Amino acid sequence: xxxxxxxxxxxxxxxxxxxxxxxxxxxxxxxxxxxxxxxxxxxxxxxxxxxxxxxxxxxxxxxxxxxxxxxxxxxxxxxxxxxxxxxxxxxxxxxxxxxxxxxxxxxxxxxxxxxxxxxxxxxxxxxxxxxxxxxxxxxxxxxxxxxxxxxxxxxxxxxxxxxxxxxxxxxxxxxxxxxxxxxxxxxxxxxxxxxxxxxxxxxxxxxxxxxxxxxxxxxxxxxxxxxxxxxxxxxxxxxxxxxxxxxxxxxxxxxxxxxxxxxxxxxxxxxxxxxxxxxxxxxxxxxxxxxxxxxxxxxxxxxxxxxxxxxxxxxxxxxxxxxxxxxxxxxxxxxxxxxxxxxxxxxxxxxxxxxxxxxxxxxxxxxxxxxxxxxxxxxxxxxxxxxxxxxxxxxxxxxxxxxxxxxxxxxxxxxxxxxxxxxxxxxxxxxxxxxxxxxxxxxxxxxxxxxxxxxxxxxxxxxxxxxxxxxxxxxxxxxxxxxxxxxxxxxxxxxxxxxxxxxxxxxxxxxxxxxxxxxxxxxxxxxxx
Numbered sequence: 001x002x003x004x005x006x007x008x009x010x011x012x013x014x015x016x017x018x019x020x021x022x023x024x025x026x027x028x029x030x031x032x033x034x035x036x037x038x039x040x041x042x043x044x045x046x047x048x049x050x051x052x053x054x055x056x057x058x059x060x061x062x063x064x065x066x067x068x069x070x071x072x073x074x075x076x077x078x079x080x081x082x083x084x085x086x087x088x089x090x091x092x093x094x095x096x097x098x099x100x101x102x103x104x105x106x107x108x109x110x111x112x113x114x115x116x117x118x119x120x121x122x123x124x125x126x127x128x129x130x131x132x133x134x135x136x137x138x139x140x141x142x143x144x145x146x147x148x149x150x151x152x153x154x155x156x157x158x159x160x161x162x163x164x165x166x167x168x169x170x171x172x173x174x175x176x177x178x179x180x181x182x183x184x185x186x187x188x189x190x191x192x193x194x195x196x197x198x199x200x201x202x203x204x205x206x207x208x209x210x211x212x213x214x215x216x217x218x219x220x221x222x223x224x225x226x227x228x229x230x231x232x233x234x235x236x237x238x239x240x241x242x243x244x245x246x247x248x249x250x251x252x253x254x255x256x257x258x259x260x261x262x263x264x265x266x267x268x269x270x271x272x273x274x275x276x277x278x279x280x281x282x283x284x285x286x287x288x289x290x291x292x293x294x295x296x297x298x299x300x301x302x303x304x305x306x307x308x309x310x311x312x313x314x315x316x317x318x319x320x321x322x323x324x325x326x327x328x329x330x331x332x333x334x335x336x337x338x339x340x341x342x343x344x345x346x347x348x349x350x351x352x353x354x355x356x357x358x359x360x361x362x363x364x365x366x367x368x369x370x371x372x373x374x375x376x377x378x379x380x381x382x383x384x385x386x387x388x389x390x391x392x393x394x395x396x397x398x399x400x401x402x403x404x405x406x407x408x409x410x411x412x413x414x415x416x417x418x419x420x421x422x423x424x425x426x427x428x429x430x431x432x433x434x435x436x437x438x439x440x441x442x443x444x445x446x447x448x449x450x451x452x453x454x455x456x457x458x459x460x461x462x463x464x465x466x467x468x469x470x471x472x473x474x475x476x477x478x479x480x481x482x483x484x485x486x487x488x489x490x491x492x493x494x495x496x497x498x499x500x501x502x503x504x505x506x507x508x509x510x511x512x513x514x515x516x517x518x519x520x521x522x523x524x525x526x527x528x529x
């Protein structure tokens with residue numbers, strides 16, 4: 001699920017060099033080249049308009065690599081066709097699904113690994129834990145690659161490395177090799193999650209970004225939901241090594257699908273334009289060399305940790321979302337206890353209840369999109385009408401989190417007290433739907449709220465803090481879930497989680513009411529609305 005990358009940085013202000021003559025029109029100064037595609041590019045940027053006054057006055061737009069050539073620059077990804085933008089949004093979503101599928105597909109093979117390698121269940125689950133730790137480290141790798149090489153390079157290089165270490169995990173002859181390969185598979189796969197949010201920012205204006213964001217977030221939720229189903233039948237038929245092969249089978253077509261991408265990062269597009277047309281490249285802004293590395297470390301590591309403890313908005317949302325993800329990953333242990341232990345499902349069938357998680361996530365996507373259409377867009381339009389430039393208080397992003405927070409404890413208590421042999425198995429399956437619905441509603445709403453509140457630079461740090469808390473807690477939780485359920489029983493172990501969820505429920509409600517006051521006291525620059 002997903003950290004914001006530094007890719008959201010960069011101004012989108014238009015720069016236009018306009019020349020006016022009263023008599024003879026003058027051609028835009030461009031370096032000629034016989035190559036047809038280059039001439040087409042030049043023609044796309046040179047526009048001559050005659051005003052309606054009757055005077056023969058020509059206005060010529062000069063190509064520049066310092067910024068976009070006006071708001072209608074065809075190389076600006078926001079001006080691409082709808083289908084092109086949908087395709088470029090679908091690539092990081094598909095890769096994010098594949099990467100997160102790799103986390104949960106491992107879990108049905110735990111019993112086989114215990115037998116083959118002679119380890120306990122807790123130790124066998126380290127393969128899941130280290131994969132999630134690798135995902136938490138993703139922004140550290142993604143940010144410098146994205147800044148230097150662009151978005152496409154990250155997607156193209158990340159997937160083969162993920163596949164290579166997944167292959168190593170599948171052929172591991174000892175448990176230590178398996179754990180090491182799992183960590184690096186997660187580490188090298190994670191940049192697709194970190195950079196995906198930046199790609200969406202490149203492609204969609206803020207008013208349309210909620211739809212793109214929630215659809216992108218759905219993919220990393222769908223991966224963990226379908227992993228146990230696929231992995232369960234694979235292990236039942238061929239053993240634990242087949243938990244790794246489906247990832248490889250999917251990686252090839254996904255890689256081919258992503259090859260048609262164009263670069264979406266403004267900085268790289270302008271740099272390529274300058275090289276293609278022989279014009280001055282974009283001016284270098286910000287620090288370079290070691291100073292640039294230092295800035296990235298601050299944004300991705302130092303500032304996120306600091307914000308978790310000094311910024312109430314970041315700290316409480318990180319805590320809330322980390323807990324929700326911990327419960328989700330704890331279900332990898334709890335579901336076999338309930339559906340295999342209580343209802344007698346076989347290994348393959350025990351993964352089917354995870355489809356309820358996917359159903360809940362789909363309902364959450366619909367919820368977030370409807371709320372965006374009904375509320376946020378209305379406030380955005382009103383802001384323009386009132387001359388406020390479309391600036392909307394970020395608290396209007398919290399409606400989905402507020403209603404979603406109600407679904408989390410409902411699902412947990414329902415699951416806790418209906419997971420009994422005298423109650424049909426469909427009841428605990430249905431109980432998972434409101435939990436999954438609330439989980440995605442809270443996460444999507446929080447992601448939009450944090451970026452709207454802090455802006456691109458500091459918002460990237462806020463989301464990095466959220467990502468660190470989310471994946472590190474998710475890595476730790478499954479290591480003690482089995483012991484908790486064995487000691488407390490299904491009803492009270494799950495109820496304990498439900499009570500904690502009740503305690504965290506007020507967070508989005510409090511932020512909605514007191515958010516402006518809290519933002520005013522922030523140590524960082526926040527939106528003034």
